[in-house]
Amino acid sequence: MKLTKTMFALTACAALTFCSGSLSAQEAGHEGHDHAGHDHAGHDHDGHDHGDHSHGGETLAFYLPEWKSQHVDDANKAAQLAATLKKLGCEVKQDSHAGHNDVSYRQAKWTEMKVKDHKMAEQWAGFLAKSGFDVSHAHPDPAYAKGPEAVEFRMVKWKRMHGDGSANEKQMIETLKKLGAEVQVDQHDGHSDIAFRAPTWRDVHLADHAAADQLIGWLKQQGFETQHEDH
Numbered sequence: 097m098k099l100t101k102t103m104f105a106l107t108a109c110a111a112l113t114f115c116s117g118s119l120s121a122q123e124a125g126h127e128g129h130d131h132a133g134h135d136h137a138g139h140d141h142d143g144h145d146h147g148d149h150s151h152g153g154e155t156l157a158f159y160l161p162e163w164k165s166q167h168v169d170d171a172n173k174a175a176q177l178a179a180t181l182k183k184l185g186c187e188v189k190q191d192s193h194a195g196h197n198d199v200s201y202r203q204a205k206w207t208e209m210k211v212k213d214h215k216m217a218e219q220w221a222g223f224l225a226k227s228g229f230d231v232s233h234a235h236p237d238p239a240y241a242k243g244p245e246a247v248e249f250r251m252v253k254w255k256r257m258h259g260d261g262s263a264n265e266k267q268m269i270e271t272l273k274k275l276g277a278e279v280q281v282d283q284h285d286g287h288s289d290i291a292f293r294a295p296t297w298r299d300v301h302l303a304d305h306a307a308a309d310q311l312i313g314w315l316k317q318q319g320f321e322t323q324h325e326d327h
Contacts, residue, residue, distance in 0.1 A: 154217040156224075156233040157208050157296040158184070164228040165200040174199050181227075184209065203229065206252070206295045232295050236276030243301030245308035248323040249275070249315045250297045259288035268318070275300055275315075294320065 168174035174190065174197035181188050181201045189200040211217050217233060224231045259265050259281070269290065272279050276298045282289045302308045312322045 153210055153212045154214055154233075154235070155208055155210050156217055156221055156231060157206050158203060158224045158229040158231050159206045159295065160186070160201070160203045160227075160229045163189075163200050163202045165198050166227070168197045168199055169195075171197055201227075206232075208296050232278050232293065234273070234276045234278045234294070234298075236298070236300065237274035240275065240300035240302070243303050245302045245305055246299050246324070247302060247308050247311050247315070248297045248299040249277075249294060249320040251277070251293050251318075251320045252295045254291045254293045255319050256289065256291045259290045261288065265290070271314075272318075292318075297323070 166177065168177060171192070174192075177199050178188050178190050178201075181199070184203070185207050186201045186203045191198040191200070209220065211220055214235075221231050221233045265288075269279055269281060272292050277292050277294045280291045300311070302311060308324055312324060315322050
């Protein structure tokens with residue numbers, strides 16, 4: 097697969113922050129700030145680097161556990177692709193033979209990527225998807241961006257269910273989307289198939305402890321892992 101110059105140019109213009117142990121694009125070669133094993137309010141994040149709970153811009157996550165190779169005729173474009181993937185925190189291998197270049201890569205764990213706005217998120221999501229990555233991109237409601245009580249949640253694998261079109265079902269879908277979970281709804285044959293996930297830790301903020309406890313209970317009912325951080 098050949099990549100356009102536009103996609104390669106993204107590396108030069110995007111201001112990125114990578115989580116889950118990967119590197120900042122501005123600081124390639126320097127260790128990022130890792131909260132792994134740091135205990136917050138009586139719980140352990142078990143290697144989860146949750147950052148500073150900043151909600152500026154948009155976040156997407158990507159994953160590619162098996163090696164994938166691209167044949168790139170132009171040596172400069174191959175080098176650019178390899179450099180881009182390395183900045184994303186991927187494992188990368190390069191090989192030149194028979195007049196073309198092979199760039200092989202993988203990302204063995206879900207990794208987060210923060211970009212400045214929705215347009216940039218869509219561009220990166222497109223680039224990653226075309227490059228073979230599983231991409232998770234959702235849009236939390238701004239109402240959950242501020243508050244003294246932080247609730248984190250995660251569901252790595254898709255949870256799938258058959259819908260019945262009820263009011264409760266519609267409310268569940270709306271709530272999941274507002275929280276920043278990834279939701280897919282497929283209508284066919286008189287019913288709907290619903291799938292949702294949050295493969296990396298997502299966090300929302302609430303006004304008080306009671307609201308946080310209520311949300312945690314609801315998230316657990318849906319099958320999410322949860323963490324609660326008091327401020």
